[in-house]
Amino acid sequence: MKRRRGQISILLLVIAIFTAGFSGETMTEGGKAQVVDINRLNITIIYDNYAHDRRLKTDHGFACLIEGLDQTLLFDTGGNGSIFMDNLETLAIDPQQVDAIFISHNHYDHSGGLIRFLESNPRARIYIPRSASPSYDVIAEQYGARVVAVESPRLIDNHAMSTGEMKSSVIGEHSLVIPTDKGAVVVTGCAHPGICDIVQRAGDLTGRQVYLAVGGFHLMSDTRESIQNTISRLQTMGVKYVAPSHCTGREAIRLFADAFGKTFIQSGAGRVIRGGELSE
Ligand SMILES: [Fe+2]
Numbered sequence: 001m002k003r004r005r006g007q008i009s010i011l012l013l014v015i016a017i018f019t020a021g022f023s024g025e026t027m028t029e030g031g032k033a034q035v036v037d038i039n040r041l042n043i044t045i046i047y048d049n050y051a052h053d054r055r056l057k058t059d060h061g062f063a064c065l066i067e068g069l070d071q072t073l074l075f076d077t078g079g080n081g082s083i084f085m086d087n088l089e090t091l092a093i094d095p096q097q098v099d100a101i102f103i104s105h106n107h108y109d110h111s112g113g114l115i116r117f118l119e120s121n122p123r124a125r126i127y128i129p130r131s132a133s134p135s136y137d138v139i140a141e142q143y144g145a146r147v148v149a150v151e152s153p154r155l156i157d158n159h160a161m162s163t164g165e166m167k168s169s170v171i172g173e174h175s176l177v178i179p180t181d182k183g184a185v186v187v188t189g190c191a192h193p194g195i196c197d198i199v200q201r202a203g204d205l206t207g208r209q210v211y212l213a214v215g216g217f218h219l220m221s222d223t224r225e226s227i228q229n230t231i232s233r234l235q236t237m238g239v240k241y242v243a244p245s246h247c248t249g250r251e252a253i254r255l256f257a258d259a260f261g262k263t264f265i266q267s268g269a270g271r272v273i274r275g276g277e278l279s280e
Pocket residue numbers: 061062107109110189190216246247
């Protein structure tokens with residue numbers, strides 16, 4: 001009887017895996033994220049290598065605030081705590097309004113501002129890639145912060161999910177995916193696992209093409225030919241808008257601007273990407 005039950009369980013598991021693969025969507029821990037109205041979504045770049053608003057300080061690193069979901073999410077924290085907190089103040093962003101912090105990967109230019117931020121708001125949950133978790137034990141203990149180690153794709157908010165940790169030769173990293181009525185929005189830190197693979201994963205998770213990709217695409221050491229190839233692949237996958245910055249590299253940013261034309265968004269610290277203003 002026990003053996004029969006075991007065989008049925010295995011059969012059901014195989015059917016579940018087959019069905020998930022057949023529908024082209026990846027299973028997510030906690031279920032699927034609900035679609036959000038793009039008009040509600042605002043992404044504010046807080047920390048970047050480039051300035052959009054000259055009042056803000058620039059530095060190598062990335063951070064942005066995502067509003068319009070059920071919770072307010074802080075994506076990465078830049079590299080320098082003082083610069084990060086100064087930019088928050090200039091943008092009139094109150095640390096208390098942040099419900100959750102999404103750390104894309106454990107490189108200083110994305111996590112360096114975390115401690116200073118926790119001094120103002122230790123209440124926010126912190127999502128980190130699983131491989132980074134030993135480094136966060138002390139933070140969790142010292143600040144009483146709730147740290148969630150992410151391995152597989154999972155819900156972060158009712159309207160947002162993590163891609164799950166994706167490996168690369170450099171480091172494990174996860175990216176944020178938000179399904180909207182226009183398509184998926186994907187936010188990347190450094191995109192070490194490869195921007196094309198991340199976009200592919202975002203599409204698989206949401207069953208939608210990527211409408212907007214924001215963040216560091218890590219192409220600064222790529223040849224011009226390789227960058228052009230990446231741009232072509234993204235366009236073939238249906239990516240509509242791009243807002244590359246941080247480690248994308250100046251040459252690559254220029255090539256994205258040429259290739260995407262009016263759906264290229266010039267990013268940088270202080271830029272607010274309003275979903276309601278994207279009309280394509
Ligand atoms: Fe980076």
